Amino acid sequence: MAVFLINPSDHSFGTAVITPRWLYVLAAATPLSYGDPVIVDETLEALVPSTIQSGDFVGIGIHTGNALRGYEVGRLARERGAWVVYGGIHATLYPEEALERGHAHAVVKGDGDVIWSKVLQACMQGSPDKLYEAIKRFFANAASAAAFERPELRATFATVSTHWLRHTFGLHSIANGMALATARNFLGHKDVATTSVYSTEEIAQQYRELDVFLMESTLQDPSRALEVEIAQGRPKRSNGSHPNLDTRNLIGVDAQT
């Protein structure tokens, strides 16, 4: 029962051209109980199919350029009775293709190292899932670690989703000057009005940060209250007290929109 990690290539040059790093990352993530993985980089030397035995585990990493050879390797391995698992950018983008054309038992989307031992174990038990979403698992793990650190935000972290990456992209790209129309194209929105939510939210966030900053400045140094009011552009009350610091009233933009 051996673990094979295979970088497929139609051409074997006999010298390392671009040996990919995932081979070694996954090798390091392979539990010791499975022994040292057999690394096959077909840009160096073609796979010898007869080295694969029934019950072995064959991990194949594909990008678009070597996917077809990868599927061929998967077919060969499956015919020999091995468990066939795909990963890599192409399998992440098109997992169903690896299942249909690559004869996969399972496909890993995203970072394989965080889930590899579980996939091997499931194959060993004879019941792997078809799809392992490593990115979602990674997010879920990070969220529970964050909730442990910040119990007051537990409810928020419970709603964590990889969809947040889209929001982050939308907020940051627009905040850094990307045109709304360009961001719309990247995000695949039909209407730029949908994309504009991100620009509004970014402004709102900046206001919230400004509020906190101004509040802290006043608390730390009351003599700066006047400075704060000038920055906010609103007058002191007639009794000399300071109004609540709420920039939403000042800047004329509703932070909730």
Ligand code: B12
């Ligand atoms: C570094 C890099 C290069 C380096 C590679 C150096 C090397 N020795 O490997 C160089 C500059 C040479 C390069 C060249 C090319 N690259 Co490049 N490259 C990258 C980059 C930035 C990082 C890849 C990497 O090493 N990541 C670190 C490793 C550890 O992670 P990983 O490969 O993602 O593997 C993880 C998961 O995918 C998964 N996984 C991977 N395989 C497997 C297998 C199994 C069984 C499992 C379970 C999991 C699994 O687990 C791994 C660990 O977590 C990516 C973009 C990116 N940010 O991912 C583009 C990227 C991979 N490259 C890309 C392209 C197009 C190319 C070129 C074709 C460019 C060109 N026109 O020449 C060439 C192809 C080279 C070749 N023959 O393979 C595209 C691929 C797109 C696609 N659909 O296939 C990417 C995604 C960039 C992009 N967004 O367009 N590249």
